[in-house]
Amino acid sequence: MVTLNDYLLVSGLLFTLGFAGVLLRRNIIIIFMALELMLNAANLSLVAFSRFNGAEGLPNYNGQMLVFFIITVAAAEVAVGLAIIVALYRARQTTNVEDLNSLKF
Amino acid sequence: MSPILFWIFSALMLGFGAATIVNRNPVASALSLVVSFLGLAALFFSLDAYFIGVIQILVYAGAVMVLFLFIIMLLDLKAEQRRQLNLPVLIGGTGLALLFVAQIVLVLHSFPAGKKPLIPLTAPLNDASNIGMTLFSNYNLPFQVIGVLILVASIGVVVLSKRELK
Numbered sequence: 088m089v090t091l092n093d094y095l096l097v098s099g100l101l102f103t104l105g106f107a108g109v110l111l112r113r114n115i116i117i118i119f120m121a122l123e124l125m126l127n128a129a130n131l132s133l134v135a136f137s138r139f140n141g142a143e144g145l146p147n148y149n150g151q152m153l154v155f156f157i158i159t160v161a162a163a164e165v166a167v168g169l170a171i172i173v174a175l176y177r178a179r180q181t182t183n184v185e186d187l188n189s190l191k192f
Numbered sequence: 193m194s195p196i197l198f199w200i201f202s203a204l205m206l207g208f209g210a211a212t213i214v215n216r217n218p219v220a221s222a223l224s225l226v227v228s229f230l231g232l233a234a235l236f237f238s239l240d241a242y243f244i245g246v247i248q249i250l251v252y253a254g255a256v257m258v259l260f261l262f263i264i265m266l267l268d269l270k271a272e273q274r275r276q277l278n279l280p281v282l283i284g285g286t287g288l289a290l291l292f293v294a295q296i297v298l299v300l301h302s303f304p305a306g307k308k309p310l311i312p313l314t315a316p317l318n319d320a321s322n323i324g325m326t327l328f329s330n331y332n333l334p335f336q337v338i339g340v341l342i343l344v345a346s347i348g349v350v351v352l353s354k355r356e357l358k
Contacts, residue, residue, distance in 0.1 A: 092306035097206070159342070
């Protein structure tokens with residue numbers, strides 16, 4: 088039988104993958120994709136909690152509402168972030184974060 | 193959903209998620225991310241969240257990933273050159289990730305509420321209708337605010353994409 092802990096473990100592993108991607112990769116677009124993985128891991132645990140803590144034989148829809156809003160905000164964030172990356176590429180001709188160090192102390 | 197299907201889709205999602213961050217070619221990364229999102233949508237279906245699963249496929253695997261692929265191909269990114277390995281970053285990043293996994297396992301081990309199995313729903317599930325009722329009654333104001341947010345985002349993107357950023 089699948090339990091809540093299984094879903095939370097899978098969600099935690101997905102979050103870890105995104106976390107490791109942000110820390111280890113140097114390509115800014117891949118870092119952006121890893122951020123998406125982390126957002127989706129949060130979504131998975133929210134939906135799991137909503138399903139397992141339901142009342143009157145239905146899931147708890149408040150959790151799914153939060154997931155709906157996260158997906159909307161994430162889509163807007165991707166559009167703005169990619170526009171910034173394009174502007175950055177136009178200015179510097181690179182997507183490698185190690186070459187983008189003019190703000191570094 | 194049977195446990196076998198749950199583990200198959202979890203493995204699919206995690207495997208292609210790992211492929212996303214391991215691949216050197218950005219296009220291969222983006223396509224792995226699509227498969228990972230499809231696995232996640234299947235997990236949403238297994239949790240009876242049909243509307244959220246469909247939204248996941250439409251918005252993430254559809255719109256967002258098309259945007260990613262479009263930008264990758266617009267910038268004409270090639271596979272990364274193999275750079276000199278930054279050993280402290282590699283060890284530190286992997287160590288932090290493993291530490292995080294260990295912490296999750298420890299916390300879940302001492303979480304008695306997580307041991308309950310998935311009981312089938314008893315009430316008839318009108319998923320889209322229930323979500324619509326909740327969205328437009330309890331969450332009407334946040335929904336309107338989200339509309340303003342998307343408007344601001346689209347105007348911001350147009351401003352950012354203008355030729356002169358002076």
